[in-house]
Amino acid sequence: MYVTDKAEIVIDASPEEIWDYVTDPVHWTASNPEEHYGLEYDTPDNRPREGATFQQREEVAGMYADLHGRFQYIDHPHVAVWTGTAYYPVLRGLVTVRIPEGGTIRLEETEDGTRMSHAVWMDFPNNRRGQLLKQLFTTVLDGKAKLYDHTNKELVFFKERIESTVHEPPIPTDEGP
Template sequence: MRRPLVLAGSTLAAVVMFVVAIGTLVPQTVDVSASSMIDAPRAEIWRVASDFEGAFEDSNPAHRGTTVLSDPKAPLRDGLRFRQEEYVGGLRGVLEAELFDVYPQARFGWRAETDYTLWGLPVATVEEGGIFRIEESREGDGFRVSHLVWGNFPDTFYGRLLSWVSVALLDMETDAERHTRVELEYFERQLEGARDG
């Protein structure tokens, strides 16, 4: 009876050590992009996408209280700051982001340090950001609207292990891509629905 327990315990310990070794040697990052074709004027797409406290907040049920911290709140510009609470992969994230590389009606970038918690307990602070673009379609049927989103876990033993568990085991990239796609599809429905209605 004792020998099978020792064997099971040894096997479990070996699996745990393997996961720790892989996780610390091969850190993972989140790097996803989603896009949608929107048949609406470029200026209207920009108006909706840049309405952080309105349309952007409403674009995803995972968003909680997006607030522009800069004064004035509009227009979008380099250095504009906003705060957002959201849920990604079951974790609650609170970010304070800053915009950069803003080209009205074309693109903007954002970067933030996001504090993630689970059941109120701190999990990690992740450096993340994105590039939102509105580009002409080669097919001529509106504009290709895309959002590239990335995230880097802390470069510590814990951060590398957490990155591997989150990305390789829990497939956080799929959840991040789905989260981003929901927002773009909302913009598409709002803009094309307003045009058709």
Template sequence: MYVTDKAEIVIDASSEEIWEYVTDPVHWTASNPEEHYGLEYDTPDNRPREGATFHQAEEVAGMYADLHGRFQYIDHPNVAVWTGTAYYPLLRGFVTVRIPEGGTIRLEETEDGTRMSHTVWMDFPNNRRGRALKWVFTTALNGKAKLYDHTTKELVFFKDRIESSASEKPKSPGTSS
């Protein structure tokens, strides 16, 4: 039983520039400091690649998650598809709920810049417990809206940082202020 959402934004930069910025785990963590607590890729250069695993500590809808994932497919610098399992410790860790999750990050060049989108999903089990968890997430925690807000916040951060760094180009020697 899926809960899905998609956020997108247009950034005035090339796909390559955006890719290089957003795949830096420091930048990804900084994109949502209230809900991201760290990201590490299991690669020598700490960057994603097809088949690489990763670990991210985060919160979604006010629930802490320990996400362990893998990049299933990467078409650099256009698409990254990831899947994983998020471990949600409930009742102070007395019970841990495992939810399969995943997403697709796309960078598509347009006339106005590059459209960056991140489609994310959570797959709650189709049993009583899963239906109850999905109900709590979507209804009591307003999780679908918070999932969208979480993802949108990341994209807005990337847009602001990438576009502001592009406008802060160094002046040539000998030019006046």
């Protein structure tokens, strides 16, 4: 039983510039500091590539999660598809709820710049417990709206940061005697 959402934004930069910026785990974590607590890739350069795994600590709809994922497909610098399992400790860790999650990040050139989108999904188990969890997530926690807000906040951050650095002239250095 899926909960899905998608956020998108147009950024005045090339797909390559955006890719280089957003795949830096420091920038990804900074894109939502209230809900991102760290991201690590299992690659020597700490950057994503097809088949690479990652771990991200975050909050979604006010619930802490430890997400363990893998990049299933990457078409650099246009598409990255990831899947994983988020571990949500409930009742102070007495119970851990495991939810399969995933997403597709796309960078598509347009006349106005590059459209960056991130479509995400959560797959609640198709049983009574899953139905209850999905109901709690979508109603009590307002999870669908918060899922969009979480993803959109990342994209807005990337747009603001990338556009502010792309068009700023270099800062002169004072190299006096």
